[in-house]
Amino acid sequence: MTVTSRLVLIAFALALGCGVAALAAAPGNPTPVKESGGIWTDKDGAPTFNIAKDGSVDWGTFVGFLRYNDACLRCHGPDGAGSSYAPDLTQALKGIDYAQFIAFVAGGIQAVNTAQQLVMPSFATDKNVMCFIQEIYAYLRARATGGLGRGRPPKHAPAPKGFDEASYKCLGIQM
Amino acid sequence: MRLRESWVAFAALGALAGAVIAAPTANAQNAMPSLQQAAANTGNWAIPALNYASTRYSTLDQINASNAGQLQVAWTFSTGVLRGHEGQPLVIGDVMYLVTPFPNTVYALDLNNNERIIWQYTPTQNPEVIPVMCCDTVNRGVAYGDGKIILHQADNTVVALDAQTGKVDWSTPLGSYKVGATGTDAPLVVGDKVFAGVSGGEFGVNGFIAALSLADGHIIWKANSEGPDSMIKFDPNTTTSLGKVVGADSSLKTWKGDQWKIGGGDTWGWYSYDPKLNLLYYGSGNPSTWNPVQRPGDNKWSMTIFARDADTGVAKWVYQMTPHDQWDYDGINEMILADLTINGQQVPVLVHFDRNGLAYVLNRATGALIAANKYDSDVNWTTGVDMDPSSPNYGRPSVVAQYAPGSRGANVNYQGICPAALGSKDEQPAAFDPQTGLFYVPTNHVCMDYEPYPVAYTAGQPYVGATLSMFPGPGGYMGRFIAFDPVTGKTVWAINDQFSDWGGALTTAGGVVFYGTLKGYLRAVDAKTGKILYNFKTPSGIIGNVMTYMHGGKQYIAVLSGVGGWAGIGLAAGLTDPHAGLGAVGGYAALKNYTALGGQLTVFALPGS
Numbered sequence: 093m094t095v096t097s098r099l100v101l102i103a104f105a106l107a108l109g110c111g112v113a114a115l116a117a118a119p120g121n122p123t124p125v126k127e128s129g130g131i132w133t134d135k136d137g138a139p140t141f142n143i144a145k146d147g148s149v150d151w152g153t154f155v156g157f158l159r160y161n162d163a164c165l166r167c168h169g170p171d172g173a174g175s176s177y178a179p180d181l182t183q184a185l186k187g188i189d190y191a192q193f194i195a196f197v198a199g200g201i202q203a204v205n206t207a208q209q210l211v212m213p214s215f216a217t218d219k220n221v222m223c224f225i226q227e228i229y230a231y232l233r234a235r236a237t238g239g240l241g242r243g244r245p246p247k248h249a250p251a252p253k254g255f256d257e258a259s260y261k262c263l264g265i266q267m
Numbered sequence: 268m269r270l271r272e273s274w275v276a277f278a279a280l281g282a283l284a285g286a287v288i289a290a291p292t293a294n295a296q297n298a299m300p301s302l303q304q305a306a307a308n309t310g311n312w313a314i315p316a317l318n319y320a321s322t323r324y325s326t327l328d329q330i331n332a333s334n335a336g337q338l339q340v341a342w343t344f345s346t347g348v349l350r351g352h353e354g355q356p357l358v359i360g361d362v363m364y365l366v367t368p369f370p371n372t373v374y375a376l377d378l379n380n381n382e383r384i385i386w387q388y389t390p391t392q393n394p395e396v397i398p399v400m401c402c403d404t405v406n407r408g409v410a411y412g413d414g415k416i417i418l419h420q421a422d423n424t425v426v427a428l429d430a431q432t433g434k435v436d437w438s439t440p441l442g443s444y445k446v447g448a449t450g451t452d453a454p455l456v457v458g459d460k461v462f463a464g465v466s467g468g469e470f471g472v473n474g475f476i477a478a479l480s481l482a483d484g485h486i487i488w489k490a491n492s493e494g495p496d497s498m499i500k501f502d503p504n505t506t507t508s509l510g511k512v513v514g515a516d517s518s519l520k521t522w523k524g525d526q527w528k529i530g531g532g533d534t535w536g537w538y539s540y541d542p543k544l545n546l547l548y549y550g551s552g553n554p555s556t557w558n559p560v561q562r563p564g565d566n567k568w569s570m571t572i573f574a575r576d577a578d579t580g581v582a583k584w585v586y587q588m589t590p591h592d593q594w595d596y597d598g599i600n601e602m603i604l605a606d607l608t609i610n611g612q613q614v615p616v617l618v619h620f621d622r623n624g625l626a627y628v629l630n631r632a633t634g635a636l637i638a639a640n641k642y643d644s645d646v647n648w649t650t651g652v653d654m655d656p657s658s659p660n661y662g663r664p665s666v667v668a669q670y671a672p673g674s675r676g677a678n679v680n681y682q683g684i685c686p687a688a689l690g691s692k693d694e695q696p697a698a699f700d701p702q703t704g705l706f707y708v709p710t711n712h713v714c715m716d717y718e719p720y721p722v723a724y725t726a727g728q729p730y731v732g733a734t735l736s737m738f739p740g741p742g743g744y745m746g747r748f749i750a751f752d753p754v755t756g757k758t759v760w761a762i763n764d765q766f767s768d769w770g771g772a773l774t775t776a777g778g779v780v781f782y783g784t785l786k787g788y789l790r791a792v793d794a795k796t797g798k799i800l801y802n803f804k805t806p807s808g809i810i811g812n813v814m815t816y817m818h819g820g821k822q823y824i825a826v827l828s829g830v831g832g833w834a835g836i837g838l839a840a841g842l843t844d845p846h847a848g849l850g851a852v853g854g855y856a857a858l859k860n861y862t863a864l865g866g867q868l869t870v871f872a873l874p875g876s
Contacts (some may be wrong), residue, residue, distance in 0.1 A: 158720060161734035166401055166469065169836050170737065171843075176835025176864060177350055177403065204394045208349060209369055213398035218728035242843045244680070244716065244736055256678075263723040265561075 117189040122237055130155070130252040131226050138190035139226040141234035147246055149234065151255070154248035156231025159224040163215060171242040172235050177210065185236035193229050197221060223262035299414030299430050302456050305359050310817030312358045315408045315453035316696060317814070319540040320604035323698035324774050325815045329822035330873060331777035335791040335800040338871045341823060342382055346866035347372065351810055351831020353694065354408030354453055355771070356868065357416075358816035359430065364411070367866060368831070369397055369404035369421045375433060378818045386433030388418075396422045396444040399727060401469040402833045405451050405810075407537075407694070412456030412481050419450035419463045425479055427461075437484030441465060441477055446726045448472045455538035455547075456481060457577055462547060464534025468597065471529035471555040471730040476538075476547075476573075478580060488580035492532030492551040492568050493518050499568065500580045507584045509662045510635060521565040521590075529724050530562070531555035532569035536599025536694055540577060541615070544632055547577045548604070548617055552597035557688075558719035558732035559673035565590035570598040572619060572627070574634060584634030589623050590663060593672045594648060594717065595688035595733075596623035601696045603706065604631055609754055618753050620697050620708050622690025623664070625652065626753040636662055640756030642749065643691045643712060645741050648684055672717040672733070680718040680734075687715035687737040689767070689833050696812055698772040698780065703794050705750045705759055707780045709768035712740040712747050713842070738842050745838070748772075748782055748790075750797060760797030766858055769834040770826065771812025783809025783826050785834055786861045789869065791824075807865035808858065810834055821872055829866040830858065 124132035124142040130151035134140040142150040149157075160172065167178035174180030185193070200214040215221040221228065234240035260266065305313035309326050317323050330338065346352065348367040356365035362385065363376040370392060375385040397404055400421060410417040415427040415436055422444045427436040441463065442448040447470025454463040461479040465472060474492035479485065490500035496515060503515040518527060532551040539548040551573065554566035570589040575582050589596050603618045607628075617631035624646030628638040639652035648671060649664040668674040672681040689711055697708040715737045722732030739745045746764035751757070770783030779800065780792045785808045791801035808830030815824050830839075841857035 158718065158734045162720075162722060162731045163729045165735070166729070166731075166836060167398070169840050170735075171840070173840030175837075175839045176831045176859075178836075180840065200398075202394060204397075209394060209397055209404065211394050211397040213395065213728075215728065218725050219723040220725075220729070220732070223723075244734070260721060263721065265721055265723055 117192065118187060119185065119189050119233060119237060122233060129258070130249070130255060131230065139230040139233070141230050141238045141240065143234065143238060143240065149240065149245040149248045151249045151251055152227045153230045153234050153240070154245055155224060156227035156229065157245055159220065160228050160231055163218060163221045164228070167212070172232050173242065181232050182235045185232045190229055194225060197225060219263050223259065300359070302412040305411060311360065312356070312814045312816050313411050315355065315357070315410060315455065316537060316539070316601065319457070319542065321537060321539040321601045321696065322603055322605065323696060323772060323812070324700050326776045327815055327817055327822045328775065328777040330775065330779055330824065332779055332793045332800060334873055335777070335779045337873055338791060338801045338803070338824065339874050340803070341870045341872040343870065344376065344382060344868040346374070346829070346868065348829070348866045349864040350829065350866070351403040351405045351835050352827040352829030352866050353405040353810050353832055354827065355812040355814040356825060356827070357409060357411055358818070359411055361818070362430070364409055364416050364430070365827070365868060366406050366409045366418060368406055368829070369400070371406055371418060371420050373409060373416060373418055373428060373433065375430070388428055388433040390420050390424070390426065392420060392422045396449060399444055399447045399470060400449050400451065401466065402836060403831045405832050407451060408453035410454040410456050410461065412461065415481065417454045417456060417461050419452055419454050421449055421451070423448050423450045423465065425450070425454065425461065425463050425484065427481070427484060439479055439484040439486065446470065446472060452535050453537070455540065457540050457547070460487060460577065462538050464536070464549065466533055466535035468531040468533040468552040468555055469729055469731055470727065471531060471724055472533055473528060473530055474533035474551050476534050476549060476575070478577070490575060490580045490582070492534065492571070493522070493527040493530045495519060499582070500575070501582050506582045507634060508586060510633065513585070518567045521567040523563050526562050529555055529730065530566060530569065532571070534599065537601035537696060539602040539604050541604055541631060545577050546574045546583060546631070548572065548574055548602040548631065550598035550600060550602065550619065552599050553592050553595045555730050556722050556732040557595055558677055558721060559591060559593040560677040560719060561721055561732065566592065570596065572598065572602065572617070572629070574631065586629060586634055586636065586662065588621050588625070588627065588664070593674070594623070594684065596621065596690055598622070600692060600694060603697065603699050605699050605701070607704070607754060609637060618699065618706060620692045620706070622686070622693060623649070624686050624691035625649070625664070626751065626756070628753050638754050638756070640753060642708060642751050642753070642758070643686065643710060643747065645685045645712070645714070646691060672719050677719045677721060680716055682716045683714060684717055685714040685740055686711060687713040688717070688735055689713060689837065693769065693833060695769050695810070696771040698774040700774040700780070700794055702776065702778070703750070704752070705794070706753060707772040707774050707782070707794070708749050708751050709770060709772055709782050710747045710749060711745060711767040712742070713737050713745050713767060714740045737837055746784070748792070750794070762792070762797055762799070765856065766838055767834055769832065770809040773813040773815060775815060781813040781824055783811065783813060783828070785809065785830065785838065785858055787828055787830070789813070789826050789871065803871070805869045806867050808834070808862040824871040825868060827866070827868050830862050830864060834858070
């Protein structure tokens with residue numbers, strides 16, 4: 093995945109975030125079809141996971157695990173397993189597809205009433221999330237539908253060439 | 268569109284909620300006492316930590332080690348809110364005051380009239396503040412002074428309410444939640460001032476403590492944790508650290524460029540005060556980000572104990588416990604002021620059980636370091652603090668590189684670090700009992716793997732940059748409630764609990780210590796032996812602090828239940844042990860199999876009238 097295509101994705105997410113809530117759709121067949129820049133996609137072009145027989149996960153899914161912990165863990169708990177007030181994503185992700193996932197992440201969700209005060213913010217401007225939205229989705233999809241267990245994936249594919257540079261450029265930081 | 272509709276609905280609700288619902292009351296006629304008068308009455312609980320020394324030691328002794336086993340539930344009260352309930356109620360005379368997590372409803376309950384609600388106040392706050400509160404929408408309690416109840420709202424506004432009517436007297440915003448600066452702490456009232464800090468270390472908020480006028484809410488002084496001397500109220504010629512003058516730019520010199528501006532060091536914990544020295548004590552939290560490689564230097568004055576002149580705000584002395592934090596060991600835990608006999612001499616000390624697993628003892632007048640002992644022997648990131656005054660590393664912890672994220676760069680997984688980021692103890696306050704000379708400390712016994720990586724800063728968005736996997740410490744349990752001597756480092760007794768002990772302790776002249784567990788048990792324990800005398804399961808997990816009061820000649824014990832906070836995030840679904848070996852199904856028990864959400868106050872007393 094090039095830097096440009098990551099940035100295009102952010103613009104796409106920003107636009108989508110204003111619309112919110114498409115029809116509820118299951119994520120479809122997760123079978124990986126194509127790989128680009130360490131990220132696998134399914135037949136519909138949505139990011140997916142590729143777990144080898146020995147349990148080794150693809151690079152994108154592994155990065156998704158890392159970046160999930162940056163912005164998502166403090167509400168959704170370790171390994172997407174939910175907390176005392178935020179949903180268990182290993183269940184929630186069974187019922188929404190990639191477009192809807194991006195819409196929720198970029199647009200946020202509010203359920204504030206007399207019984208609960210649940211708010212997910214918009215992450216549309218958060219590069220730590222949006223630069224890695226495909227990877228985070230692939231990771232959570234693997235947790236929800238791919239049998240990926242809890243904790244750090246024990247083994248993973250190596251980073252594709254130029255991954256760090258592309259990441260830092262997208263994040264806008266110099267290392 | 269959907270979003271917009273929910274906003275309109277919220278605005279309508281807000282208009283309703285902003286109003287005070289007050290009923291006429293029989294005991295509203297009497298003039299309210301000053302804080303000094305209220306605190307002098309041993310039947311009251313007038314200060315969040317009971318007293319300025321934050322000992323949480325009550326002289327009430329009706330409930331004692333021989334009769335604590337007969338305790339019964341006297342009355343209960345549902346707060347109407349389901350999120351994590353930290354903190355404790357206040358009791359002033361015949362009225363109990365308590366605050367809920369967001370939306371921060373404050374209740375005044377009439378103890379003379381079956382706890383009827385005298386008034387309740389719910390501020391109007393934008394729900395956008397909810398997701399910028401790291402680790403749940405907690406609030407650690409209201410404060411009292413001169414007939415006013417002081418509330419630090421989630422949206423970082425400090426409000427004074429008339430204690431008799433609940434009407435807003437004044438309201439002062441301390442900064443914008445839009446950049447992630449929020450309010451969770453219990454303010455402290457001293458004389459004509461109210462002290463309050465700020466939360467937001469996971470959003471790069473530069474911490475500060477503010478002194479507000481109790482009379483009208485205007486900000487008298489404000490002192491940041493990081494920045495130029497004028498901003499942090501350091502006098503380069505008089506402010507000391509470990510007996511040495513810190514000199515000019517002591518904070519700026521320890522940061523790369525202007526990283527200090529988004530450097531954290533937040534002040535979301537507890538405040539103590541020594542009236543004789545006129546010094547205010549508190550700690551600062553983690554430097555932002557959690558990726559230490561991205562912020563070289565000692566990152567002063569994050570992770571620091573501050574002693575400030577209460578009138579001017581100028582720092583008298585400071586001590587940075589964890590320079591260049593690599594673990595998220597915030598230094599905000601309570602500062603307990605005690606007079607201990609050390610080597611035959613009485614010394615005015617400050618005792619602080621830090622997240623980093625060390626119990627610090629300092630001379631609170633001078634800031635001299637007396638002791639720094641591990642209060643959990645499994646703490647492994649450090650071999651201890653250099654106690655040799657002639658050493659160039661005097662006062663610094665000796666860091667074990669293997670367990671120090673960043674020591675081999677970012678994008679490396681550092682494994683088996685104890686304690687985990689939530690610390691050997693988090694904000695849950697310990698108590699000091701002058702009768703036994705021991706400190707009663709609720710602790711976490713959790714370890715972690717920690718992988719830091721580069722992150723970008725966006726105002727109002729999480730600024731973290733690390734992946735954590737937490738797992739129970741050696742022995743397989745996650746909580747220890749201990750009786751500890753910080754001078755000798757000796758643990759006198761310990762109760763191991765399955766989950767972290769996240770509720771604050773109370774100790775009493777009756778020789779009974781109280782605390783609550785994450786499963787929801789309120790426990791009475793023999794202060795001398797650690798024997799559990801009473802164990803009652805309240806409706807939800809306890810992360811609140813036990814308090815006591817006297818009313819109508821009877822001693823009561825009260826605690827808020829309501830699982831949540833960091834404990835609710837980390838433990839709800841249970842922890843797994845990444846080192847259990849390939850194929851280990853295991854996984855540790857999930858807290859959600861033991862307790863569900865629910866905000867409730869449970870009050871206990873001995874049987875009979």
